[in-house]
Amino acid sequence: MRSLSKGAERLRGNAAFDVLARAKDLEKKGKKILHFEIGEPDFDTPRHISDAAVEALHQGKTHYVNSYGIPELRKAICDEVEKTRGFRPDMDQVLVTPGANPIIFFAASCLVEQSQNIALQDPGFLTYYSVLQYTGIKGNLVTLKEENEFRLDPEDLNQVIDDNTRLIVVNSPSNPTGGVMTKAEIERVAEIAEEKDLYLLSDEIYSKMTYDRPFHTPSIRDECKERTIILDGFSKAYAMTGWRLGYAVGPKKVIEKMGMLLQATVSCTPDFLQYGAIAALEGSQYVDKMMAEFTERRNVLISGLNSIPSLSCVNPQGAFYAFPNITKTGMNSKEFADFALDELGIALLPGTAFGPGGEGYVRLSYATGIDKIKEAIERLKAGLE
Numbered sequence: 001m002r003s004l005s006k007g008a009e010r011l012r013g014n015a016a017f018d019v020l021a022r023a024k025d026l027e028k029k030g031k032k033i034l035h036f037e038i039g040e041p042d043f044d045t046p047r048h049i050s051d052a053a054v055e056a057l058h059q060g061k062t063h064y065v066n067s068y069g070i071p072e073l074r075k076a077i078c079d080e081v082e083k084t085r086g087f088r089p090d091m092d093q094v095l096v097t098p099g100a101n102p103i104i105f106f107a108a109s110c111l112v113e114q115s116q117n118i119a120l121q122d123p124g125f126l127t128y129y130s131v132l133q134y135t136g137i138k139g140n141l142v143t144l145k146e147e148n149e150f151r152l153d154p155e156d157l158n159q160v161i162d163d164n165t166r167l168i169v170v171n172s173p174s175n176p177t178g179g180v181m182t183k184a185e186i187e188r189v190a191e192i193a194e195e196k197d198l199y200l201l202s203d204e205i206y207s208k209m210t211y212d213r214p215f216h217t218p219s220i221r222d223e224c225k226e227r228t229i230i231l232d233g234f235s236k237a238y239a240m241t242g243w244r245l246g247y248a249v250g251p252k253k254v255i256e257k258m259g260m261l262l263q264a265t266v267s268c269t270p271d272f273l274q275y276g277a278i279a280a281l282e283g284s285q286y287v288d289k290m291m292a293e294f295t296e297r298r299n300v301l302i303s304g305l306n307s308i309p310s311l312s313c314v315n316p317q318g319a320f321y322a323f324p325n326i327t328k329t330g331m332n333s334k335e336f337a338d339f340a341l342d343e344l345g346i347a348l349l350p351g352t353a354f355g356p357g358g359e360g361y362v363r364l365s366y367a368t369g370i371d372k373i374k375e376a377i378e379r380l381k382a383g384l385e
C-alpha cells in the first residue's frame with residue numbers, strides 16, 4: 001500500500017467533532033444528551049446580516065473576487081480596527097479569509113521553517129496543535145496555571161523561547177479556559193516579541209466577548225507593521241460559525257504571502273458572504289445583547305460547578321468556556337469526559353484535547369440555554385455524589 005505524507009500521517013482529528021459524533025449516536029439510541037462540547041454560539045445570525053448577504057446573492061455577487069477580500073470589506077475592517085484597537089491599518093495590511101482558522105495555518109506556513117518552533121499556550125486552541133502536527137514544526141509549550149486564572153504568564157513565555165523560536169501565539173480571551181490577560185501582561189508579551197525579534201500572532205477571535213475585564217491587544221505596539229498579526233473573525237461575536245468568515249491584519253509583506261497561499265488553496269472568500277460581514281461590523285449592538293445572555297449563563301454554570309464538592313472552577317473572564325478542575329473526582333480528564341457522556345448524558349471535552357496541560361480539567365462550552373445548564377448541574381451533582 002502506498003504511504004501517505006508524513007504530515008498527513010501525523011494529523012489527528014478534532015476532538016470536539018469526535019465527541020459530537022458519539023453524542024449523536026447516543027441520541028439516535030434514544031438517550032437525551034446535553035451538549036457542551038462545541039464552541040459555537042447557539043444564537044441565530046442576526047437578521048440584518050443574513051439579509052445583506054441574501055441581497056448581494058440576488059444582485060449576482062456570485063463570482064471570483066480579489067483573493068485579499070473585496071475593497072468594501074477591507075475598508076470596513078480598517079474602520080473596525082481603528083475603533084477597537086486604536087490604530088488604522090492600511091488596506092494592504094488586511095486579508096479576508098474563509099473562517100479565521102486558516103490564518104493559523106497561513107501564518108505558520110509563511111513565517112516558520114520546520115526546524116524552528118512556535119511558542120504557544122498549553123492548553124490551547126485545537127487548531128494550533130493540528131498545524132504543528134501537520135507541518136512538523138515544534139511547539140514550545142507554556143503551561144497555563146489555574147492559580148493565575150489561566151492567564152498566560154509572560155515570564156513563563158520568555159522561558160520557553162529559544163534561538164529557534166520564530167513565532168509567538170497569544171490568545172486572550174482564551175479557548176479553552178476563558179482566561180483574559182491584563183493590559184500589563186499583554187504589553188509585556190509585545191515587548192518580549194520585540195526584544196527577541198519574533199513574529200507575534202494575536203488570536204483575538206473572542207475580543208468582543210469579555211465579562212468583567214476589558215480586552216487588550218499587543219498590536220498597538222507596532223500597529224501590525226513589523227511583527228504582529230491579528231487574527232479575528234465573525235464566527236463567535238456575530239454567531240456566524242457556518243459562514244466561514246475571518247480576517248488577518250498584519251505586516252504588508254506577510255499579508256501579501258498569506259493571501260497568495262489563500263489564493264493557492266481556496267482562490268478567494270465568497271463574494272456575497274462578505275456583504276454580510278460588512279453588515280455585521282456596522283451593527284454591533286447585537287453583541288451586547290448576546291454577552292448579557294452569556295453572562296447570566298456563566299454565572300449559573302460556574303456557581304453550579306463550584307457547589308459540587310469534587311469540582312472547582314475558575315470564573316472565566318471571556319469567551320464562553322468553563323474549565324473546571326476535576327482531579328478530586330479521582331478520574332483523569334478522558335475518564336471524566338467518557339463518564340459524563342456515557343453515564344450522565346453530558347457531552348463535554350477532556351482538557352487533554354487542548355494539550356497535555358489540560359490534564360485534570362474538562363471544557364464545557366456554555367453556548368447553550370440556561371435550562372440545559374441547570375439540568376447538567378443536577379446530573380453532575382447526582383452522578384458525582
Ligand SMILES: Cc1ncc(COP(=O)(O)O)c(C=O)c1O
Pocket residue numbers: 039099100101102125171174175203205233234235241244245246
Ligand atoms: C481561539 C480560536 N481561534 C480561532 C478560531 C477559529 O474561528 P473560525 O470559526 O472563524 O475559523 C476559534 C474557533 O473555535 C478559536 O476558538
